[in-house]
Amino acid sequence: MKKQVLVAGAAVVALLLVVAAGALYYYVLGPTKAASGPITAIPVGQATDAPALAADDGMLVLNIDQDQSQVTFTLSEVLSGQPTTVVGTSNQVAGQIAINPDDLSSVQVGVIQVNARTLTTDRSQRNSAIRNRILNTDTYEFITFTPTEVRGLTGSAAPGDSFSFQLVGDLTIRDVTQPVVFEVTATADSATQLSGSATTTVQRGDFNLIIPSVPQVADVSEAVQLQINFVATPVS
Numbered sequence: 001m002k003k004q005v006l007v008a009g010a011a012v013v014a015l016l017l018v019v020a021a022g023a024l025y026y027y028v029l030g031p032t033k034a035a036s037g038p039i040t041a042i043p044v045g046q047a048t049d050a051p052a053l054a055a056d057d058g059m060l061v062l063n064i065d066q067d068q069s070q071v072t073f074t075l076s077e078v079l080s081g082q083p084t085t086v087v088g089t090s091n092q093v094a095g096q097i098a099i100n101p102d103d104l105s106s107v108q109v110g111v112i113q114v115n116a117r118t119l120t121t122d123r124s125q126r127n128s129a130i131r132n133r134i135l136n137t138d139t140y141e142f143i144t145f146t147p148t149e150v151r152g153l154t155g156s157a158a159p160g161d162s163f164s165f166q167l168v169g170d171l172t173i174r175d176v177t178q179p180v181v182f183e184v185t186a187t188a189d190s191a192t193q194l195s196g197s198a199t200t201t202v203q204r205g206d207f208n209l210i211i212p213s214v215p216q217v218a219d220v221s222e223a224v225q226l227q228i229n230f231v232a233t234p235v236s
Helices: 002-029 124-134
Strands: 060-064 070-079 082-090 096-100 103-109 112-115 142-151 162-173 176-190 193-203 223-234
Touching: 103 142, 162 193
Parallel strands: none
Antiparallel strands: 060 096, 060 223, 070 082, 070 223, 096 103, 112 142, 142 162, 162 176, 176 193, 193 223
């Protein structure tokens, strides 16, 4: 009788472990919502303190071209005992830039959005963990950067010219917003096209981004590099 009770107890424990493992798997690695639709740019001046554009102010308004642009995040981890560099990417980035080539100091940069549901790395299980537990993309679909200041951009630009400046603003990941500064380099590819990159490094803890406990993953870096490689073309 005692043996039967022990066997039954062991069976119950085993069943609970299986149920718990299944729940954990679904919670961390289960399915996530797809992007709600194609991402589109918020017009310059909306949701920022920038003044509205006038029809005759000489500003050229450009959209980030998703077909030629990409956002990345880069961090390090130890995977199965091996140091690993993790790179996540998406081309679902949108934003507008208004620029007068004769007066770069008047540049305006609109809100930049990234659809967090579309970020992918080289491992599907990591992607699910990022979407389900780290970024909670079912609830917080977009990562946004709202520029508040452009530093160090003056003079004029002609096709072929390159320039560097800082873009200051508020970065929102999930429900946390923190000030960040992007280092930007840009080149006037032509009279109507810009290309370049914007880079910053943030700390996971500043945004309450907690890594779930997953077997074989350890020592995920606190620092995360964010980068936008962009091509901006005229608004159609």
